[in-house]
Amino acid sequence: MYQILSRVAMDLRYTEQEQTFRAELRAWLADVLPSVAPEPHRDDWKNRRVWDTGWQRMLFDAGYAGINWPKEYGGRGATPTEHLIFLEETERMRAPYVGMNFVGLLHAGPTLVAEASTEQKAHHLPSILKGDHVWCQGFSEPNAGSDLASLQCRAIRDGDDYVITGQKIWTSFAHIADYCEMLVRTDTEVPKHRGITWLILPMDAKGMDIRPLRTMEGSTEFCEVFFDEVRVPVANRVGDENDGWRVAMVTLSFERGTAFVSEMLQSMELVRDLADLAKKVTRNGSAAWDDTGLRRDIAHLSGELDALWSLTKRNISEAQRTGFVGVGGNVFKLAYSELRQRLGELSLRLLDRASLSLDDVHELPTGKHVHGRIHALSIGIAAGTSQVQRNIVAERTLGLPKDR
Amino acid sequence: MYQILSRVAMDLRYTEQEQTFRAELRAWLADVLPSVAPEPHRDDWKNRRVWDTGWQRMLFDAGYAGINWPKEYGGRGATPTEHLIFLEETERMRAPYVGMNFVGLLHAGPTLVAEASTEQKAHHLPSILKGDHVWCQGFSEPNAGSDLASLQCRAIRDGDDYVITGQKIWTSFAHIADYCEMLVRTDTEVPKHRGITWLILPMDAKGMDIRPLRTMEGSTEFCEVFFDEVRVPVANRVGDENDGWRVAMVTLSFERGTAFVSEMLQSMELVRDLADLAKKVTRNGSAAWDDTGLRRDIAHLSGELDALWSLTKRNISEAQRTGFVGVGGNVFKLAYSELRQRLGELSLRLLDRASLSLDDVHELPTGKHVHGRIHALSIGIAAGTSQVQRNIVAERTLGLPKDR
Amino acid sequence: MDFWRTQDQEALQDGIRSFCQGRFPIESLQPIEATGGRLDRAAWRDLAGVGVFSLRHDGFSITDSALVFEELGRALIPGPLTATYLAATHLRTVLEGADSGERIVGLAQVAEPVTMAEHLLDLDSLLILQGDSIAVVDPNSVPTQVVERPLDPLTPVHVMLSATGGEIVATGDVVRQWCREGAVLTAAMQVGASFAAIDLAVEYAKGREQFGRPIGAFQAVKHMAADMLVKAEVARAATYAAAVNLDGNGDDDLDRAVSVAKMLAGDAALFCGKIGIQIHGGMGFTWEVNAQRYWKRAVVLDTHYGNSEMHADALAGSM
């Protein structure tokens, strides 16, 4: 009754073109990675900057910077699948991560590409791609987290400047960044989404107080930033005054399904390592892996990760077809957050007393599992809590009525 | 620094007096149970009535009817702990359940005790205790479930009668009951809680259409009842007109922590039986019980049930001290509902193909586990969904703000 | 890499969905239950008529078939769908007429603690799967005992008192492939049933008002619905991936991909069935509302070609 019209089929394999891309990338990585210096200590921010931006410059010189940026702005214009391959290969070869270039490359840069003036683009885009400038993000505030649009940090027009007074939080690498993409309130009289403006803030402006915010693991990449009459030229505004909410949301539509690829690959390795550890660790005289319950739980997680990898490929394929990822992105994050919590809990049960150390103990590779468990506590909070994500899925995808 | 003032201690053991009560009850049960006829078929409502009320009469004659009712109204005036013992012993000896006497004994009767007139009490209480009259409950409506107070079934005063038109649902045993405790709307102009009245409806009144409501298991104890100008004398009103919400809620404060005792005891037996079954059933050539994961999950459930039994004793002790159960009742139901779902899921995994039959298959005692799994689907719905229970716990106990 | 339905596939799936809605509307299930779950041969032939059983010989892929079976699962169509499809695909000459709907073929997998055959009274041929061989027997000849009250009234079952004998019609690689395809097509049905349960619950949550607003406006209900969707979407990705791999268009280990699909689709269908009932409140527990039918079917399908736990164990074995 139904006819087969074309021989096109769903295909999880990479095309010849994609394989060529992978082979070239892999060859290049094999060539250059030995020359990359060892990673600096996690709290040595000065040298981390040198390391992160140095790697970015190497990518730039080889034509891999801004892999998913349009060619006309200096990017490679790669497809989402090529982006996936890029992330796969750099992870597999243990190349440096995007590190402190992430706001510039993945958020501020794409926003500038979409919304900035010709001059702004010319000034900022090349320096982001080359690793010359590091960006940070000034969006969240102590009282504007899940409800970002309620932000209060005030910018008042004064001649050719905006004068900013207020506070931002969760600004990563603020102490080391050159620029900050900032959302400020420029009109308090209108509904909250309509009085927000998007600004480029040079981090050497006067009147800022940057205080590191220590996480529960003791790391200090996040900062609180206090603004006391900080002046930013009106020329640094991107988009119209009071149109900043739209400008900021533009970037969300850039999501091509690749946001969690590196995380995913690490998680898959983490589960494999956990299985290996279970084979090594003894419990009551035999390998922990002999415990069918533990084994089944690890295998279940491993299977779920395979499925999330398939979901990632679906999201990327959808992006390739339609230009954006639909419900898949939220679904992914919800499933992934929950899975990582279970993985973390399982890890700690296996480690038992070894979980009391953040570092490896006794020549057992346990530190990564403890770190992974703590990291898991943050996944369902950062970039939209699971509670907010569920609302989005329920309201936008399933069409359930808004709360009010 | 602290001193021991008295030798009173928390004690989980039964006092001598309680042990005497138990011994007498046990002796009586051993004496009479052999004379109780076999339980009629589950859908043979006529004979079920005879059986249930016959047992109630035996309890009455022996002084065990209305175990927790005040003595002045014909009850035994037992303490909550004695009530617990009563439920333990009747369960252990496999005596008949309260069956279709439950609305009369556990809800309508206690409401009459608290709120009815002397004439109403004199007319109804003895007949409930003796098993002469069976009661049902007409509270829920198709559009008034979790939000019971929004009930619409209308009663209009006409001389010495109320004239009832509307619909009720989830009225168990309506087709066999003599009386119905009913909530009707007598004022539509006031806030919803303030226009409700509590009536005693004789089930032989004209104008009712009773239709059995089949459950997913195929059983038919629940009914829908349709009212078309059904006349009930004003003399049958309990409490004031429009004060019915308060009258109905009075019974909630009678909760003495014993509501789920029989359920609990059955669940504990179910888990023991599941463990036994796991020792009997083979999987890949060895006993399913050899699977550490399955075994651990069963043991965990078993331990949780022990804890819920302890919680039950705490609730009962609190009732004994203070006259009512605080947060413990809601906590119990939430934990118990969730536990039974997990138990049900675990059972079906063990049964695998045997779960496709509601009855035992192949001489394996599997039917009770399948039934138990289906029953579990209802526990978190009946008598307040888990969602409503969580709201109550969060708002009343933890003091979190109301939604609106 | 392209892991999104093609336009052809979209048309195929939409077409089957329309067919199912027309020929097997969800309201038709209660009358079937009243007959003891007996199959309607005319309806079965209509299934064959749209090509459900002959997909592979008509040139459609396993992935195409999974899309079709997703719709059969969504519509809760009763009957030995996978067995007849697989017989038509792999035993075409031995079991003539399976593809045309003339021969209804069932399959019973020898299992612990009990071996059960579904729809026995309506079968023309019964296959018995044991280890890596499949035998065919006359459904009337095997000693069985009827189950008086099946869990799913749309899936009548008999206990098989003996599961030996019959003529061996497939062994080894054919049977292994059969089981892979059977598991993936079952997973597809589980995925379809999951989405149907979600649709029903969401529809109810939009219309049902309590406390002055639709219950779907309450976060508790919203979040349950969102969790259902998450499980179903993840299971769907795994199921499609397994099918694509079976079609030779992937590089994954086949058995692993199949186990991931069956494991997660089983979890999803049971979860969505359960939460669908919960969202319906008391009505979810009634015969008249379909919510419980999705849960019951989920229980049945979980036991086909290895339940969720067995597939998790299989995954563990490969790690």
Add this chain to the structure above:
Amino acid sequence: MDFWRTQDQEALQDGIRSFCQGRFPIESLQPIEATGGRLDRAAWRDLAGVGVFSLRHDGFSITDSALVFEELGRALIPGPLTATYLAATHLRTVLEGADSGERIVGLAQVAEPVTMAEHLLDLDSLLILQGDSIAVVDPNSVPTQVVERPLDPLTPVHVMLSATGGEIVATGDVVRQWCREGAVLTAAMQVGASFAAIDLAVEYAKGREQFGRPIGAFQAVKHMAADMLVKAEVARAATYAAAVNLDGNGDDDLDRAVSVAKMLAGDAALFCGKIGIQIHGGMGFTWEVNAQRYWKRAVVLDTHYGNSEMHADALAGSM
């Protein structure tokens, strides 16, 4: 049967709670972390001063002790509390001064994959528990390796490179009873930490506004908080029951009652710690907010006297 706190017990527990709030306010934890989790001997003596370690010799029961330890857990008081209490109770003559706070006694249980000692630098005596014997060693004499970054900065740990030697000070029944009491008192601390995590999360949810209302008005947050309370209350019932049974005022199997308590209190503390962080959102992940401290302590306490899973296995063994 009377399973509710007596007035005496209420006074005792309230008194200890006031003491803890005054002497160990929650704000005092950060400064202790800055010292590497070193114990303050004066504070330790004050604990002894209110009788925490000498409860049993002062005539208090195990149940009374559990109520006291619930408060110590609620306040997240660092240090080898159970070990010093048990030493003062069961090894009074061998380890003089434990009850008066002059001798800080720790205990390391030989475990797989690694044996660790907590608070080693502050111990006067280290007990090593292996199987059913306890030996005492000089904390300075055992070969150890410091853990540079402990998970819980309030619980500094050393890996023990060897856990042999020392003088055997207890065996058999004494050790079995020791482990039961240790597990129950740890469970009590887990229960206390659970309730403290709930209180903190609820307080935050009442004050924190998003979308124009306190986040505690959202069902999602409410239901998480309710689930925390359910876990904590069930664990508390199990813990008190185990203590009452150990006091001889119950008819349950002692080992079973203890395992139920430790299993559920461990689950509860980890769950409440985790959800407490989630309710706090980003702030829950910061050093400055105490939410994460409850979770970290929950991880530590779960590893004392057998973790939750081990106790589930013990229960299985008895079925």
